Amino acid sequence: MANISKANLLDKDIRSLEILSKQYKKKVGNPKELYIWINPSGMKTFSVEYQRNKFKKIGEFREGIYSVAEARRDDLKILKELESGKEINTIMGKDEKYLYKNLFNTYIKQKLKNGISQSYITKITKQHQNYILPSFGNKDIKTIKYSDIFAVLNAIFNPNNSRTSRLETIHRLINDIDKVFSLAQRDEYITYNPSKELHRAFPTASRFTLDKFVDTRLPALTDKEKIKEFIIDLKMDNKLD
Known part of the structure; x- marks a missing residue:
């Protein structure tokens, strides 16, 4: 059952989490099963604790794209499906x-x-x-x-x-x-x-x-013979009115 946690981190709290040389996790809370993992690379990833000390990734924290509010929404959805009897691998499987x-x-x-x-x-x-x-x-x-x-x-x-x-x-x-x-x-x-x-x-x-100062126009005809050929071709074009 999803319970209310004392932890209640917001986006600003996630932003300020320190990057260390080793990966660590922090409770986000509400529900209590929502955590965030902070990686040495700087990536911060939400996960759901679906069994004691067993986690599944939900999504990467990206400000303005995937926030705490969205992670909470997805976490609650997963927990409800777990309570209905579904397996975690079924829930987290790829939707074709x-x-x-x-x-x-x-x-x-x-x-x-x-x-x-x-x-x-x-x-x-x-x-x-x-x-x-x-x-x-x-x-x-x-x-x-x-x-x-x-x-x-x-x-x-x-x-x-x-x-x-x-x-x-x-x-x-x-x-x-x-x-x-x-x-x-x-x-x-x-x-x-x-x-x-x-x-x-x-x-x-x-x-x-x-x-790039590129002239995309076709080169002009300057050769007299070519101009004559062009005029003859133009006159012979029966598609012209």
């Missing part, structure tokens, strides 16, 4: 619905229902298969961080050549990633969508070419 690849498939199906052309769907799917699904396809969307997605997209970015920068591809991928995360967010499975900040991490293709 929220694997990134399954949410992506749901997103694609919605696109098809909305009348998006098959050629465009094929393009979106191919981009995801090339760049996103190999890294995130089998991951629970709750575990995918901003820094993880940024690392994958940054590897695609070629800042040394404006014509092969892949910025248009990157921003299209971000748009699709945003839609996938939004599916889980609407279900209240996640509270934070890391893709919202990604557009600002990469310049637009037009801004990039301007900053």
Whole structure:
């Protein structure tokens, strides 16, 4: 039974917990089974004590993303399910619905229902298969961080050549990633969508070419013979009015 603990740590208390050379745990409280583990790396991880001195990780403390209040909510949910007779491994098991690849498939199906052309769907799917699904396809969307997605997209970015920068591809991928995360967010499975900040991490293709002083216009015709050829071709174009 979940009991009220004398400990009642808040986000500010978690922030101030000292980082030591060895891992240690601290009671968060309310319920009494909620703990936080402080690691030498600086990572602070919430866990539930489901049996005496046996713990299961709930989530990493990330201010503004996964707070004490959210950890308490998840901890209480787990404790209620334990009391109903469920096993901890069943409760903490991976929910296939929220694997990134399954949410992506749901997103694609919605696109098809909305009348998006098959050629465009094929393009979106191919981009995801090339760049996103190999890294995130089998991951629970709750575990995918901003820094993880940024690392994958940054590897695609070629800042040394404006014509092969892949910025248009990157921003299209971000748009699709945003839609996938939004599916889980609407279900209240996640509270934070890391893709919202990604557009600002990469310049637009037009801004990039301007900053690099790249002239994207086609070269002008200056050779007289080529100009004549162009005029002849233009006159022979029966598609012109």
